[in-house]
Amino acid sequence: MNNKPTIHDIAKALGIDSSTVSRALNDSPRVTRATKDKILAKAEELGYQRNMLASNLRKNITNTIGVVVPRISRHFFSSAIQGIEETAYLAGYNVIICQSLEQLEREKKIVGGLLANRVDGLLISVSMETMNYDHLEALKNSNIPLIFFDRHCDIPGFSNVLIDDFKGGYDATQHLISKGCKHIAHFSGPQELEIYKNRFEGYKAALKRNNLTFKEEYVISSRLMEQDGYISMRKLLAKKLPIDAVFCANDLSAIGAMKHTKELQIKIPDAIAFVGFSNEPVSSVIEPSLTTIDQSGFEIGKIASELMLKQILTKETPQKGQTILIDTHLIERNSSKK
């Protein structure tokens, strides 16, 4: 494979410099017509094939934005990526995507790899394990802008584009209360993640606003996969507490919880009502359909991407960082329709 003639072979055969050959093949004005002809004739004689790829490589300006998300398979993240791409593509930027699969070790490797690949900026939504921020704080000393979207770390100086999770949690809980529910449980995610902390705070605020007492035993935390929701529901029912509703911090765990509830022939929503969070496509299709909080992934992605392009193009990172909050809204479906 490496027996193909190179520009060095042409240079050697003609007793001239490789850079002259390269210039001639690129039709540079710095080489005379006569020399060009001589070089082209020799190139043809030796069967030289121009490596278009290498030539493209040299010309190519990367113009790439790196995106790191926990999982591309989640509807919210694939929508956010769609929003990022739409905006970036119009500005002439490619988007490369990596998933941490909720693991800090992977996230570190990915961030290191993307920087080595010389992306122009980094948009990240951190993993559930990201409680150590060293790999992200390191970017402060670089000229590569970093912006968090959805799941962020509380590092001063970086900008964030976030869902108003507090309001989402508040609305979900308020909705259940308006349906007459008085014993509302909450399935939460890791409290180290701001988004789950804020949804939880919204839940507590709505209870308080309605003079309902918050009780710790009504809260179960997990990693919020479907199976976690199933297990959390079993744990919750085993407590033998009065319970008429569950607000789950995501749709998947709500689906798992409803599965267990249906298996026990407990009526949804009459005996126990459910509200999820995220509006995954499956939430409108399952039986009963799931009331949920819609968060526009596409809009978040679009805004985060616009902010990123601004930072890349002006080469200005705001000293203090800015935080943009995106509104949510509740979609009422059958899991809470009383």
Place this chain on the structure above:
Amino acid sequence: MNNKPTIHDIAKALGIDSSTVSRALNDSPRVTRATKDKILAKAEELGYQRNMLASNLRKNITNTIGVVVPRISRHFFSSAIQGIEETAYLAGYNVIICQSLEQLEREKKIVGGLLANRVDGLLISVSMETMNYDHLEALKNSNIPLIFFDRHCDIPGFSNVLIDDFKGGYDATQHLISKGCKHIAHFSGPQELEIYKNRFEGYKAALKRNNLTFKEEYVISSRLMEQDGYISMRKLLAKKLPIDAVFCANDLSAIGAMKHTKELQIKIPDAIAFVGFSNEPVSSVIEPSLTTIDQSGFEIGKIASELMLKQILTKETPQKGQTILIDTHLIERNSSKK
């Protein structure tokens, strides 16, 4: 932000070369102990902070595999990526993902960008518009291996990891025939894509094997989004042909087709039975649940990734390219249960 002292400030203050300062800070043996001490003292005096990031960049070996898919939001592709990552990660490789969104122009830009980012290998499933292969054939002259998975281009020399789409199409049609269906329509994708051509061929082969006549008017091609299935079903019914089943080349179009069928109060599966292709998660959840062909995305990804690592590590690309076919299997659900 840019007032921080750099190695150039240290060099200037000491009247020595920046490269010597850099070497000293990297503890190079090429700088004497005395000079190192002098430089470190000056660095401290000026409040110099080493840019760990830049230093990491220099040391970092990329070890990256680029993956290009039409859409990350499709279950099949996100599963395939999962399979690719699992294998690549264990071998110490990062995976960066790009989506073409079914557009040839984007695919070209993405491939160019990934090569400029110097990935070690490229795994690609092409867009519906990819009928011109120039951007991929260019890789032949490079030493960056390219492997197709699922949707491939027929370019000699590259390897492919493919679903046995012919068998999948055959099994889907045979299943409907075994249920007593005799007038089976087919919703197909762009025929320039091998996968849809092969599913179509499988459909025709099963009809033939059962002495059923193939009729062109029973076939409608589209881009197979949910909306396309809805419209194709309307077109099909407008033809006033006898019809008792539809084999759709993907699940989304089957879901759209069933939606229209249900709106017209036509009984599924009694009047018209449906079979899809891909086993998207939603296909088990909709009413009635959809019979479909399961293609293990994870397995395809894993095998494609293993083949890629072999080519990267041995630096050997098989001259002729090899094609690995992955088996499919039918999952019977209510849309065809008679």
